[in-house]
Amino acid sequence: MIYRSLLRPILFRLPPETIHELALHSLRFFLGSQTARKFITRRTTLSPFGRLERFGLTFANPVGLAAGFDKNGTTAQALAALGFGFIEVGSVTSHPQPGNPRPRLFRLPRDRALINRAGFNNCGAAQLAENIRRHRPECLLGVNIGKSRHIAIEDAIPDYLESFAAVYDIADYIAINVSSPNTPKLRELQRPEMLAELLKSLQQRNDELARRSSRQQRKPLLLKIAPDLSESEIESIVEVATRLQIAGLIATNTTVSRADLQTSPAEVGAYGEGGLSGAPLRHRSNEVIALIHRLTRGGLPIIGVGGVFTAEDAWGKICAGASLIQLYTGFIYEGPGVARRINEGLAEILKREGFGSLDEAVGCRVK
Numbered sequence: 001m002i003y004r005s006l007l008r009p010i011l012f013r014l015p016p017e018t019i020h021e022l023a024l025h026s027l028r029f030f031l032g033s034q035t036a037r038k039f040i041t042r043r044t045t046l047s048p049f050g051r052l053e054r055f056g057l058t059f060a061n062p063v064g065l066a067a068g069f070d071k072n073g074t075t076a077q078a079l080a081a082l083g084f085g086f087i088e089v090g091s092v093t094s095h096p097q098p099g100n101p102r103p104r105l106f107r108l109p110r111d112r113a114l115i116n117r118a119g120f121n122n123c124g125a126a127q128l129a130e131n132i133r134r135h136r137p138e139c140l141l142g143v144n145i146g147k148s149r150h151i152a153i154e155d156a157i158p159d160y161l162e163s164f165a166a167v168y169d170i171a172d173y174i175a176i177n178v179s180s181p182n183t184p185k186l187r188e189l190q191r192p193e194m195l196a197e198l199l200k201s202l203q204q205r206n207d208e209l210a211r212r213s214s215r216q217q218r219k220p221l222l223l224k225i226a227p228d229l230s231e232s233e234i235e236s237i238v239e240v241a242t243r244l245q246i247a248g249l250i251a252t253n254t255t256v257s258r259a260d261l262q263t264s265p266a267e268v269g270a271y272g273e274g275g276l277s278g279a280p281l282r283h284r285s286n287e288v289i290a291l292i293h294r295l296t297r298g299g300l301p302i303i304g305v306g307g308v309f310t311a312e313d314a315w316g317k318i319c320a321g322a323s324l325i326q327l328y329t330g331f332i333y334e335g336p337g338v339a340r341r342i343n344e345g346l347a348e349i350l351k352r353e354g355f356g357s358l359d360e361a362v363g364c365r366v367k
């Protein structure tokens, strides 16, 4: 409440990326010590869902922070104290890179949305691994990997493999990002032939690294997809993902669509290219989730992401077939208490709707 009524109006007067950097610094400063984190965690973490088993991992709650907020893994430890069940850091690439020129992040408050063309600004996969080793979060950690900008799409596989190996030891799961609109040609990797080749190589490396480690088990490999795909394209992706034993799909990344916005076309046009996130993405993201759930008959775990601000929004995704949810834009608009509020609200909704557990509710509205 204090965030929305007092803090947000002040913060939203400043450039979005400046606030983003300030937020990361503040979180590390205020939640840098274990005592501070314990204090906050005790007050905010409620886990009414019991144990949530997903692709071999046990989640304390179903609400995660989506990729892109903590690209370098410097702040995951502090963020975990805000009540997230999991944090996805990245996207990282094998080579450190500066991303696109600024400004590259824009707010659309009337639409409760953001447009970004960050372009994978990050410190590189090896440095991210180092950052996490120093400050490991007390929740599950996903690492999202993308393609280095200067590497041609034809040479993407070795580039992904390098990142994969660099983050292997520190990740609980690894998400393959082939869906960002801000790296030229990246989304071509969603085509079935290229995707199959990429995922096959990654799973081979996964097996090799598992044999070498004490775990002896593959790391769960997830695939993050775009909302701007046709039904038949999604069908092909699901077929490839299932064949290559992908542990789950993350649906969805940002959209290149600018349909049905309240913000004036002139203003939207002035921001230029980039991915749109937040409330306008919610409906399409839910459609994609429901389609995957239907195609797989609920057999492939889905992390639902796109336009989650409240417990009702999270519930919409669970009913569509997501068994975990993530948010980014909702965190910016709703503030640091958002994960706690969604978890509390979800527990109430489950009770209201007469479900004994979250698992019973997954996909309940998919025909």
Ligand SMILES: Cc1cc2nc3c(=O)[nH]c(=O)nc-3n(C[C@H](O)[C@H](O)[C@H](O)COP(=O)(O)O)c2cc1C
Residues within 6 Å of the ligand: 066, 067, 068, 069, 071, 090, 091, 105, 114, 116, 118, 120, 144, 177, 180, 224, 252, 253, 254, 276, 277, 278, 279, 281, 305, 306, 307, 308, 326, 327, 328, 329, 330
């Ligand atoms: C500023 C910004 C940066 C992002 N960076 C990444 C990224 O590096 N990798 C990725 O997979 N998704 C990235 N995303 C997409 C989010 O993870 C998420 O899929 C998308 O924003 C939809 O969720 P939301 O409506 O809750 O924001 C980014 C989103 C925003 C707003």
